[in-house]
Amino acid sequence: xxxxxxxxxxxxxxxxxxxxxTGTFAWTSLNSQRLNEWRxxxxxxxxxxxxxxxxxxxxxxxxxxxxxxxxWGDKPLFARIRLDEYxxxxxxxxxxxxxxxxxxGEILHNPxxxxxxxxxxxxxxxxxxxxxxxxxxxxxxxxxWTEKLHEYWKWQMGGQKYYFPAPEGGREDKSYISQVSPxxxxxxxxxxAGVEAKQTLTSSVLTMVKxxxxxxxxxxxxxxxxxxxxxxxxxxxxxxxTGLLINKVEPDKKPDKDYYYGIxxxxxxxxxxxxxxxxxxxxxxxxxxxxxxxxxxxMELITGDVKPTPPxxxxxxxxxxxxxxxxxxxxxxxxxxxxxxxxxxxxxEGVYINNIKSEEQANQDYYRMQRWFGDEPILSFKAEAPTxxxxxxxxxxxxxxWYTNQNGILTKGQQGSRWDTSKTAVVIPEDCxxxxxxxxxxxxxxxxxxxxxxxxxxxxxxxxxxxxxxxP
Numbered sequence: 001x002x003x004x005x006x007x008x009x010x011x012x013x014x015x016x017x018x019x020x021x022t023g024t025f026a027w028t029s030l031n032s033q034r035l036n037e038w039r040x041x042x043x044x045x046x047x048x049x050x051x052x053x054x055x056x057x058x059x060x061x062x063x064x065x066x067x068x069x070x071x072w073g074d075k076p077l078f079a080r081i082r083l084d085e086y087x088x089x090x091x092x093x094x095x096x097x098x099x100x101x102x103x104x105g106e107i108l109h110n111p112x113x114x115x116x117x118x119x120x121x122x123x124x125x126x127x128x129x130x131x132x133x134x135x136x137x138x139x140x141x142x143x144x145w146t147e148k149l150h151e152y153w154k155w156q157m158g159g160q161k162y163y164f165p166a167p168e169g170g171r172e173d174k175s176y177i178s179q180v181s182p183x184x185x186x187x188x189x190x191x192x193a194g195v196e197a198k199q200t201l202t203s204s205v206l207t208m209v210k211x212x213x214x215x216x217x218x219x220x221x222x223x224x225x226x227x228x229x230x231x232x233x234x235x236x237x238x239x240x241x242t243g244l245l246i247n248k249v250e251p252d253k254k255p256d257k258d259y260y261y262g263i264x265x266x267x268x269x270x271x272x273x274x275x276x277x278x279x280x281x282x283x284x285x286x287x288x289x290x291x292x293x294x295x296x297x298x299m300e301l302i303t304g305d306v307k308p309t310p311p312x313x314x315x316x317x318x319x320x321x322x323x324x325x326x327x328x329x330x331x332x333x334x335x336x337x338x339x340x341x342x343x344x345x346x347x348x349e350g351v352y353i354n355n356i357k358s359e360e361q362a363n364q365d366y367y368r369m370q371r372w373f374g375d376e377p378i379l380s381f382k383a384e385a386p387t388x389x390x391x392x393x394x395x396x397x398x399x400x401x402w403y404t405n406q407n408g409i410l411t412k413g414q415q416g417s418r419w420d421t422s423k424t425a426v427v428i429p430e431d432c433x434x435x436x437x438x439x440x441x442x443x444x445x446x447x448x449x450x451x452x453x454x455x456x457x458x459x460x461x462x463x464x465x466x467x468x469x470x471x472p
């Protein structure tokens with residue numbers, strides 16, 4: 001995973017060079033993040049690409065916390081933000097480690113920090129163990145079931161504010177995140193550089209389920225998906241800033257002991273143009289935390305890249321990776337969704353996997369069923385599954401047939417099944433980025449490095465061929 005982060009950082013740097021050399025407007029900012037703490041300072045951000053800036057206006061221990069994204073470029077941006085939370089209570093709460101194991105590089109816990117985390121398995125020193133803010137399906141988006149955190153903290157979400165645009169110097173610095181717009185700005189406010197405050201767009205915040213229930217409309221909304229990513233549900237035009245995702249964080253109940261609470265703000269921005277390293281589709285990469293099917297569909301809607309609904313039948317989907325020659329390729333842990341699509345003459349009621357009879361059978365092999373039956377069964381390969389391992393899948397969709405009666409009215413008929421489909425799922429390595437078919441008819445794995453793209457043949461026995469800089 002460290003190699004992937006390094007690769008993406010290099011790719012972002014190459015994109016900036018392309019911007020200067022050729023004038024292309026394609027770019028991404030995929031690792032802009034800021035940690036806000038109700039005890040100390042935030043963590044250092046890593047990178048922010050040209051064209052847009054994350055604003056995170058917060059004073060330590062203060063209630064005002066306003067998060068939004070500004071587009072100061074000249075092309076529309078597509079943006080998403082995730083808010084990861086952590087809290088601990090007890091003696092030494094908030095004390096972080098300043099040392100690492102010299103042999104492993106593992107961060108050592110501060111021995112003076114005896115506090116207990118309120119999130120199972122989370123660690124103050126490891127941001128990747130903090131939990132994304134994920135509301136329940138139809139609930140108030142400001143409240144989520146992240147352990148006990150929201151017994152102590154109350155969020156206000158949505159709204160708008162006046163802000164100072166990111167300064168020219170900040171736009172040149174990829175690590176810059178603006179925090180210079182206090183909450184009390186108004187029309188006519190001017191900063192020391194003589195720049196007048198602008199007003200963000202207004203916004204409301206919805207869960208993904210509620211947004212879909214209300215018709216999936218493009219507009220000034222933040223839509224929080226079930227993985228915690230909040231999408232701005234319209235193109236962010238040049239000169240505008242999104243409405244606020246979060247507005248205030250207020251204490252609701254004070255702990256009896258010392259405490260520490262932090263929110264890590266992670267922002268990703270991209271244009272529509274460019275290659276797969278350098279546009280909004282890179283949100284789907286594992287290194288960028290990926291997206292759900294709903295997140296992908298939302299992005300395709302607001303970018304105008306809507307994919308057509310498949311015709312009736314059974315379809316296998318693996319994070320957008322297509323089936324090649326009746327074979328679907330998956331990394332260990334990735335979900336393979338098996339979905340049935342009906343027609344005006346057949347209503348889908350369930351998809352069934354006929355050759356996998358029991359959980360015991362699955363556990364004896366290298367795969368597991370996440371969900372056995374229903375509208376969309378899901379399976380995945382185990383971590384120990386070797387590259388090239390093959391799993392045959394025989395699927396059947398069941399439902400109700402409809403027919404046109406003598407009066408020309410569509411009438412419900414008998415139940416039955418159709419579209420028996422047999423496919424094979426094959427394990428691919430964790431560190432490859434995609435699978436494609438070469439002109440020679442062979443299957444190749446695609447690898448993204450900081451300075452190049454590499455292809456390697458995936459042979460029938462699971463071994464890999466030599467590296468090639470072009471697809472054979």
